[in-house]
Amino acid sequence: MTSPDVYAEEPDLAALATLLADRTRAAFCLALLDGRAWTATELARLAGVAPSTATSHLHKLVAGGLLAEERKGRHRYVRLADPDIAEMIEGLAARAPQRAVPVRSLTAVRRHRDLAFARICYDHLAGSLAVAITDAMTTEGYLAWDYGPTLTAAGAGWLRELGIADEPSEPSVYRPHVRTCLDWTEQGLHLAGGVGASVFRHAVEASWLVRVDDTRVVRLTESGREALRLRLGLLDEALTAG
Amino acid sequence: MTSPDVYAEEPDLAALATLLADRTRAAFCLALLDGRAWTATELARLAGVAPSTATSHLHKLVAGGLLAEERKGRHRYVRLADPDIAEMIEGLAARAPQRAVPVRSLTAVRRHRDLAFARICYDHLAGSLAVAITDAMTTEGYLAWDYGPTLTAAGAGWLRELGIADEPSEPSVYRPHVRTCLDWTEQGLHLAGGVGASVFRHAVEASWLVRVDDTRVVRLTESGREALRLRLGLLDEALTAG
DNA sequence: CCGTCGCTTCGACCGCCGCCGAAGAGTCCC
DNA sequence: GGGACTCTTCGGCGGCGGTCGAAGCGACGG
Numbered sequence: 001m002t003s004p005d006v007y008a009e010e011p012d013l014a015a016l017a018t019l020l021a022d023r024t025r026a027a028f029c030l031a032l033l034d035g036r037a038w039t040a041t042e043l044a045r046l047a048g049v050a051p052s053t054a055t056s057h058l059h060k061l062v063a064g065g066l067l068a069e070e071r072k073g074r075h076r077y078v079r080l081a082d083p084d085i086a087e088m089i090e091g092l093a094a095r096a097p098q099r100a101v102p103v104r105s106l107t108a109v110r111r112h113r114d115l116a117f118a119r120i121c122y123d124h125l126a127g128s129l130a131v132a133i134t135d136a137m138t139t140e141g142y143l144a145w146d147y148g149p150t151l152t153a154a155g156a157g158w159l160r161e162l163g164i165a166d167e168p169s170e171p172s173v174y175r176p177h178v179r180t181c182l183d184w185t186e187q188g189l190h191l192a193g194g195v196g197a198s199v200f201r202h203a204v205e206a207s208w209l210v211r212v213d214d215t216r217v218v219r220l221t222e223s224g225r226e227a228l229r230l231r232l233g234l235l236d237e238a239l240t241a242g
Numbered sequence: 243m244t245s246p247d248v249y250a251e252e253p254d255l256a257a258l259a260t261l262l263a264d265r266t267r268a269a270f271c272l273a274l275l276d277g278r279a280w281t282a283t284e285l286a287r288l289a290g291v292a293p294s295t296a297t298s299h300l301h302k303l304v305a306g307g308l309l310a311e312e313r314k315g316r317h318r319y320v321r322l323a324d325p326d327i328a329e330m331i332e333g334l335a336a337r338a339p340q341r342a343v344p345v346r347s348l349t350a351v352r353r354h355r356d357l358a359f360a361r362i363c364y365d366h367l368a369g370s371l372a373v374a375i376t377d378a379m380t381t382e383g384y385l386a387w388d389y390g391p392t393l394t395a396a397g398a399g400w401l402r403e404l405g406i407a408d409e410p411s412e413p414s415v416y417r418p419h420v421r422t423c424l425d426w427t428e429q430g431l432h433l434a435g436g437v438g439a440s441v442f443r444h445a446v447e448a449s450w451l452v453r454v455d456d457t458r459v460v461r462l463t464e465s466g467r468e469a470l471r472l473r474l475g476l477l478d479e480a481l482t483a484g
Numbered sequence: 485c486c487g488t489c490g491c492t493t494c495g496a497c498c499g500c501c502g503c504c505g506a507a508g509a510g511t512c513c514c
Numbered sequence: 515g516g517g518a519c520t521c522t523t524c525g526g527c528g529g530c531g532g533t534c535g536a537a538g539c540g541a542c543g544g
Contacts (some may be wrong), residue, residue: 008354011426013334014268019265022502026256040521050504055522057502065339073284074511090335092255096329097307099254107523112250148390184253262531283490299532316541343518384494482487 020092024049025057028079029066029089034216035122037070037077079161080226086122087179087224094182111217117241118209121181121218124196129220131188132238133199134180137218140232143191150197159195162231164202233236257460261306266291267299271308271322271331276458277364279312279319284336288334316456328364329423331433336424353459359483360451361458363423366438371462374480375441375470376422382474385433393437401437404473406444 020026027047032038044054053232058078061067068081080086103109118129125133137143142155151159165176191199203209208224211217220239228234269289274280281323286296300320305310306438310323322328345351367375375471379385384397393401433441445451450466453459462470462481469478 006345006351007342008345008351009340011272011335012268013331013338014263016263016338017262017268020259022258023256024502026254026259027417030253030255040478041519045452049502051521052505052523053503059522076521084337088333089255090249091330092258092331093253094254094256095326096258098251099250099257101252103248103250109248109250110320228265266532281490282492291532293491294493294535295533301492318491 016064019061019066019237020089021058023047024053025032025061028054028057030093032067032080033086033093033122034120035080035086035115036214037079040076040078043078046070062132076133080122083123086137087181088123090181090192094184096184101171111215113155113241114219115215117216118220120200120211120218121190121192124190124192124200125218126181126183126190127207127218128183129238130190132234133232134189136228136232136234136238137191149189149191151178151181158231159198162202178215255420258306260304261308262331264299265289265305266295268305270296270299270426272335272457273334274309274320274322275328275331275364277322278456279321281306281319282320295360306386322364325365329421330425334365336426338426353457354458355483356461357455360403360460362442362453362460363432363434366423366432366434366442367451367460368423368425368432369460371433371480373425374476375474376431376433376471378474378476378480379433385420386460391422391431391433393420399475401440406440427464 018027024047028043030047031043040054040058044051047054048056054082058067058069058071062078063070066081066085067078070077070079079196086145097208103112116127118127119126120126120131124130128206134143135156140143140154142152142158144150144152166216178191178195180189181196183190190196195225201211203224204211205228207221207223208227211219212219225239228239246314251266262271266289270285270429273285279480282300283293286293286301289296291299296378299319300311304311304320306347307323308327309320312319312321321465322331330418333361343387355427358369360367360369363372366372379397380387380399382396383395386392388395420433422431423434425432426448431437442451447465448466449463450469451460454461458459467481470481
């Protein structure tokens with residue numbers, strides 16, 4: 001009766017969403033937004049599930065193409081498969097409703113405040129500091145928004161002056177080099193894309209920023225504070241957490 | 243023991259993904275990407291479910307903020323809540339795996355081919371034609387990609403020449419005006435954002451494009467073919483479906 | 485005013501999936 | 515080689531959620 005020999009292709013939106021539609025898997029992905037490679041046990045502990053449960057979730061995420069894995073000895077390391085995947089998850093997280101999560105200790109409160117101030121967003125900086133930097137780059141005339149977010153000639157010069165290569169090997173011609181990323185703590189956009197990643201890399205190499213342990217938290221150093229004051233005219237209130 | 247009086251907020255990624263993690267709800271959202279308002283019955287028929295099932299799904303999507311509803315008489319019209327939501331769904335659909343869906347009739351085959359050629363993507367054009375237009379605008383020097391997708395001065399002039407206002411009331415300063423959108427039929431980017439919407443609106447008003455019935459399909463008219471040949475140097479193979 | 489139509493509510497069913505613990509395979513180190 | 519550790523497979527449990535049909539409500543139109 002029917003003719004099952006002819007098929008057409010449609011995007012399977014539900015299949016992709018199902019991968020993120022579980023609290024445990026979502027927690028995995030949000031943790032992996034720090035850009036690091038995690039072991040299965042680390043992720044299991046983070047999400048509070050048994051190792052066997054974590055294994056099954058990781059299988060699904062890898063099979064779905066969201067995660068890439070690397071076996072090393074008895075460890076299984078996983079990371080986000082692709083900057084593009086990270087971008088997709090960021091975009092979703094920014095539009096997701098907020099969930100109240102009970103805070104157990106005073107250090108957790110502090111860490112949450114630090115997270116809102118400055119954190120890693122895969123390969124660039126996020127948080128109120130990142131929004132402030134983006135705003136300052138705009139008022140300084142380094143970024144223009146008239147026809148999409150772009151680096152101006154002055155901005156390109158500013159990057160060169162800092163010793164940041166503004167063209168770090170373009171894989172795809174059409175991959176946007178300057179991109180913006182919605183912040184889930186702030187309402188505002190911060191700089192992402194290739195330029196965002198370059199600026200972040202430079203800030204870490206110049207010791208303006210240091211990563212804290214194995215978290216997404218980033219701490220602003222005294223020299224970093226001074227540099228941002230000097231080079232972008234950032235005010236003190238933008239340079240301190242909460 | 244515990245202190246349930248202190249809470250922090252986290253993005254509830256899983257809650258948002260759950261809304262799209264059902265095949266029926268996903269079908270609703272993909273259909274609504276045409277930018278129209280649909281009634282509950284139309285959507286139920288499209289997805290092949292009972293009216294009562296559609297009701298329950300629509301409740302969830304509205305409560306989750308993805309859809310906006312409007313009651314008119316005995317009808318319930320729903321649409322995507324926001325261009326931002328449309329952008330999010332597009333982004334997801336472009337990265338979702340392809341699903342083979344059996345095609346029943348010859349007209350369905352034809353419609354699928356037309357869909358791949360030119361279709362509505364909420365407020366702008368998608369499909370191979372849209373990709374070809376974007377590429378042509380690039381080679382003509384109307385779009386530049388060095389520091390993020392931007393309209394060049396020449397591009398702004400080209401739009402003015404066509405009678406397209408290039409600054410149609412900016413709601414948010416930071417909302418990108420030129421944006422790109424991954425195509426799920428082509429591998430390639432097409433023009434979106436405010437400029438993409440303006441261009442599409444103009445093309446419809448100038449009768450270059452006409453919408454087909456109540457589908458996402460858009461047909462290129464003979465005058466539209468001529469205009470694109472003339473104004474963008476598009477070749478015939480880019481101007482025909484399949 | 486009564487039939488039709490669009491939508492909703494409710495109850496019941498059923499299947500999927502996330503969870504764990506136990507057992508086992510592979511790796512590393514003493 | 516033996517013990518500790520990481521990850522995996524499997525079986526079984528439990529609950530969430532998508533589905534429908536029946537019944538009801540409100541709007542529209544003859």
